[in-house]
Amino acid sequence: MTNTASVILAVENVSMRFGGLVALDRVSLTVHEGEIFGIIGPNGAGKTTLFNVINGVYAPHEGRILFRGEDITGMPPFQASRRGIARTHQVVRPLGELTTKENAMVGACFGRENLSLEKSSIVADEILEFVGLAARQDMLAGKLNIAQKKRLEMARALAARPLLLLLDEVLAGLNPQEVAEMLTVIRKIRDQGVTIIMIEHLMHAVMNLSDRVFVLDYGAKIAEGAPQAVSSDPRVIEAYLGDPKMAQRLLEGSA
C-alpha cells in the first residue's frame, strides 16, 4: 500500500567504519511517506549507527542520504532537525536540570518550525498532554523515572513537528503496561502522518506495528520486506541463532 506513496528517505550504499570495524557495509534502503519502518538485528549489527548516519551525527565514509529528494549526507544533526528529522535516543538523554516542559520546548524551539518561545510553550503543553506527561511538566527532567524519561524523549522529538521520526528502542526497559501505552502513542503519531523508522528488539511490537521490516547483521542488510516474510526468512533466523531466545521470540512474533 505504501509503494505508491512518495519516498521520504533514501539511504544509498552507505558505509561507515570505526577504525578497522565495519559498522555499516553498503546499506541501502528507502522509506515511504507515512509508513512505519522497522529495523531489527542482533546487538552490534549497526542499527544505531545507521540512525546516527541518517541524522548527521556521523558522516558516512561512502554513500548518500536523501531526505525528501535533498542530499543531506554529512549535514550536522541540527540541520537535519531543521529539515524535519527528529529522533529519540536508545539511552535516554534528558536535559536533567531543565524541567520536563523546558525539555519539550527545546524540541519545539529548534525543530522544523523554529518556533518562538511563546509558541513553543503552547506546542510543549500539547505534546506533554499527548504523551501523558502534562502532570509532570514542572518536574526536573533528571528526576523522572525511566518510563517517563522515554516518553520525554518522544515528546521532545515530537515537539519539533518532524516529518520523519527515528525511534531508537523506545520500548526497551518498559513493563508490559508501559509498552502498551507507548504503542498506542506510536500509532497515534503515525495517524498524524509522521513517518516513523523504529529500531526495536521487542519482536511482537515491531512485527505488529511495522509496515515493512529491515534486518541488519554485521552492518549489512540481510532481509527486507513485510513482517511475515522477513520473520520466516532463513537468513534472519540464522542471524539470530547466536541468540536462541531471540530466535524463539522472532518465531513467536511472527505467529
Next chain:
Amino acid sequence: MNLAVLVSSSIDGLMLGFIYGLAAMGLTLIFGVMRVINLAHGAVITLGMFALYLFSVQLGLNPYLALVLTLFLGLAFGVVMYFISVHRVINAPELTTLLATFSVDLIIVGVGTAIFTTSPFSVNVDLGTYGSGEITVLGTKIVAVLAAILITVALYYFLYRTRIGKSIRAVANNRSAAELMGINTTAMLALSFGLGTMLAMISGGLIATLFTFTILTGDDYQTKSFVIVVIGGLGNPTGALVGGILLGLLEGIATLFMQPSWVPVIEYVAFVLILLLRPNGLFGARA
C-alpha cells in the same frame, strides 16, 4: 656562542626537567585516575618545600631523611585531602571539583602566608660540585635527579607489577567495571590521590634542596605542571616525565637565545596550541 655554555645549560635544563616531570606526574596521575584537575597542586608542592624546611632546619634532621618523611607525609596528606575535599563531589561537574581543590589551595596558601609570610626560605644542603672547567653540576642536583628517577621507577613498578597498582589502573580505565570486579574503588581513588599528592610534595622537597622558596613558589611549578601535563597528554605519567624533560631543556636552552621573559610566552602559547591540536599530548594518538 660557547659550546660549553650550551652543554652546561642543556645539562642544567635536563636535570631540572626530571624534577618538573616528577611534579607533573602527580598532577597527571590524579587526572588519569579520577578526571580531577587538582588546583591545589602548586600549594601541595609548596607544602613539600616547607615540610622539608621544618624537618631539616627546625627539627635538625638530615635533609634526605627529612625527604623520606616528606614522602610519607605527602601520601597521608593526599588521602586525607581526598576524603575531605574530593570524595563527596567526585562525580560532580568539572567546576565543582576544580573549585573544591582550589579551596584547599586557598586554605594552604592562606594559613601558610599567615605563619611564614611571603618572605624567602631556604634549606642549605651542600654536596659539593662535580665536573670540570665550565661544565659543573651541583651535587644536590645529581641527588635530586637520581631521587626523581628512583621514585619514577618505583611508581611504575607499583602501578604495573603489584596487585594494588593494577587495581588502580583498572579503576582509571573504568570505575564502574572495577567496582563490579570487587575492587574497592573508594580506597583506590583515595590512594591515587595520596600518590599524586606524594609526588607533588616530594618534588617540592627536592626543589627546596636546590633553590630558595616562598609560600607562593608552588604556583610557578603548578603552571609548569599544567604545561607539562598537556605536552605529555593528560593522564599519562610517562608523558609527564618526557614533557618535564622537554620543558626543562627548553628553559635551559631558550634563555641563551632570547630574553628570559619571553620563555613563558612560548610555553603558554605552546600549551594552548597543543590542547587544540593534540589534546592527547604530543606523543598521544592524534585527535
Next chain:
Amino acid sequence: MKNLLNPYLWIILLVVGGISVVPILTGDASMREDLFLILMLVVLASSVNIITGYTGYVSFGNIVFFGLGGYFAFYLMQNFETNFVLAALVGGVGASIVAVLIGIPVLRLRGAYFALATIGINEAMRTFVANFDPFGGSVGMFFNYSVYNAYGGAKNALWFAYDGIVVVALATIAASFLIKKSKFGLGLLAIREDQDAAKVLGIDPARAKVIAYTFSAFFPALAGALFFFKNGIIEPDVAFDLLRSIEALVMVMLGGYGTVVGPIVGATVYERITALLITAPSITVLGVSLGFSQLHLAIAGFLLLLIVLFVTAGFVGWLRQRFPRTRRYLE
C-alpha cells in the same frame, strides 16, 4: 522583546540601581569605592556566568577580557587622548573580537580541557603583554594627570568612573536576564545539560557557544576599561590576575550557578566577607599572632569548600530547591 517588560527584571535593576545611587546622592566617597568594587565584581561574575553557568563551559581565565578591555582603552586614552566612552567601547568590541577568534577553536574543547585552555590563554596574554613595549611591558602604563582634565580633574573622574560602572553593571544584569529568558538562552542551557542531545534537537552548539563567550567577554572588558581609567595605572599582573578570575567563579558558585541573581548576591557577599576579614583584628594562636587579614584567603577557601561540598547549587539555587515555588520568580 516582551521580556523587557518583565517586572522581575525591573525589580532587580531597581534594587541594584537604588543602592548604587546612594553615594552619588550623599557624596560618600568611601561608600563609592566599596560599591565600585562590588559592582565591578558583579559584572565579572554575571559575565562569566553566561558562558559557565548557562552554557556549562568553565572559563577559568575569563579575566583575560577584563585585562584586554583595560589595556585597549588605556592605550587609546594615553596615546590619542581618546574620549573615555569611545575608548571603552573600542576596548569592549576589541575584547569581543578576540573572544570570537579564540572561541571558535577553543570552544571545541570540552570539560577540563576547555578550563585549562582558558588558563593558558590568560597566562599567555599576561606574559605576552609583559613583553609588549607599546603597552609598557612588565611595568605597564600610567596616565599623565592631564588625561583627567577632560573629566573635570582627577577627583571628578572618580565619580565619572563610578557612574560608568553603575551603567555597565545594570547593562550586564539586564543582558544576563534577557539571555536567560530568551530562546537563545534556552539553547545554551540545553548545551550545558547535554551538548550532543542539544545538537540532535536542532541547536548549533558551535555558534551558540561563541556568541555566549562573546557576551561574557564584552562586559568585563568595559569593567576593565573603567577600573584602570579610575586607577590611572595598568600593569599585566593586575590586569590578568588569575586569582581574581577564579574568585569570580567562586562568587557564581556562592550565589547560584546559572541563575541571574546568584552572581549579584555572590559578588556582594564575597566582597563583604573579604573586606570584613581584612579589617578584623588579629588573634594569637600558640604564641603566633595570626592576622585575619592574612588568614582571609584561608577563610575564604574554607567557606568555598563548605559551599562546594554541601550547598552545590549556591544560595539562590538552594532557595529554588528548598522552596520550589520560588523557582518561577528566582531566575
